[in-house]
Amino acid sequence: MADESAAQASSNDVGGIAADQLRSFIERIERLEEEKANIASDIKDVYAEAKSSGFDTKIMRQIIRIRKMEPHERAEQEELLDLYLSAVGY
Amino acid sequence: MADESAAQASSNDVGGIAADQLRSFIERIERLEEEKANIASDIKDVYAEAKSSGFDTKIMRQIIRIRKMEPHERAEQEELLDLYLSAVGY
Amino acid sequence: MADESAAQASSNDVGGIAADQLRSFIERIERLEEEKANIASDIKDVYAEAKSSGFDTKIMRQIIRIRKMEPHERAEQEELLDLYLSAVGY
Amino acid sequence: MADESAAQASSNDVGGIAADQLRSFIERIERLEEEKANIASDIKDVYAEAKSSGFDTKIMRQIIRIRKMEPHERAEQEELLDLYLSAVGY
DNA sequence: TTGGGTTACCACGACC
DNA sequence: GGTCGTGGTAACCCAA
Secondary structure: OOOOOOOOOOOOEEOOEEHHHHHHHHHHHHHHHHHHHHHHHHHHHHHHHHHHOOOOHHHHHHHHHHHHHHHHHHHHHHHHHHHHHHHOOO | OOOOOOOOOOOOEEOOEEHHHHHHHHHHHHHHHHHHHHHHHHHHHHHHHHHHOOOOHHHHHHHHHHHHOOHHHHHHHHHHHHHHHHHOOO | OOOOOOOOOOOOEEOOEEHHHHHHHHHHHHHHHHHHHHHHHHHHHHHHHHHHOOOOHHHHHHHHHHHHHHHHHHHHHHHHHHHHHHHOOO | OOOOOOOOOOOOEEOOEEHHHHHHHHHHHHHHHHHHHHHHHHHHHHHHHHHHOOOOHHHHHHHHHHHHOOHHHHHHHHHHHHHHHHHOOO
């Protein structure tokens, strides 16, 4: 797959793979996942705050879920129409 | 449903609940979730880039999973797996 | 978790687990998965047949998908109503 | 677009497409998918039963995955994993 | 024939 | 321990 005989000044080949490059990818991902986890934690905090203000977080979650899917549903309606038209050859 | 008593400039009470406050919580969460989704998308991109550099993303995911685990956790899993494997004749 | 000191006439204990029982579970599952795979294959065949009769399988898949989710959507509408009522304290 | 030539008692032509035939295909598929879902549900039940007998279902799934793989396949994965791990410094 | 994109399924982990 | 949402995996389709 890779050019096995190339000089590896900086790429630090291990068993035929570019170890440095792999490590770099892995670290980038791990870093992004950390950020993601932080945001998830922030979200949790907001729910906690809302809860301590007397709101029902379960209902809040439902609202958010449904708000998220409403655009999809509208799209689906149009899709549905197109769909049956196509099925029938138009 | 009806205006229970008086106009409330800023707290906008509806059904006994501070609707404005609720809306604010919801919007904060939705915003955070959007950020989270963006990061998830970035992660996907990195995997795609790694893949097009010739790396096996499935293995990469394993690596990341392993690095995230406590060493003893990992050892326990292995042990249990071996046990079950031998129980099943491997 | 399990009664470690019990007599194991038939259960063939291996490293503290009931090997026979485990094997039995595994085999039941494998068998069911085989059946499932067969049905998946049948489905594939029907699509192939439909395709060779001139139908667009992509559209067929869409139709099936949407038929499957229509009941959900109706349920969602009711849920939505309840939801906003709850959010507002009713 | 219109009825191209003659009335078709049984084939019920719509838009140039044999609607009856399409419906039949769809229904066959939906039926098969229902069967498939039932089997999936059975599988779930077996896992639940195994769990309540004290087995670790996650490990069971691993076992089943391993048994499904060709030996050399499994070996390759392990090898690649080790390679990546060492590249990353483990 | 194969690789990449897409989709649906399923498992896993988080949260309650 | 149960539920819910998210992510990973595997199937399937098309294009090259």
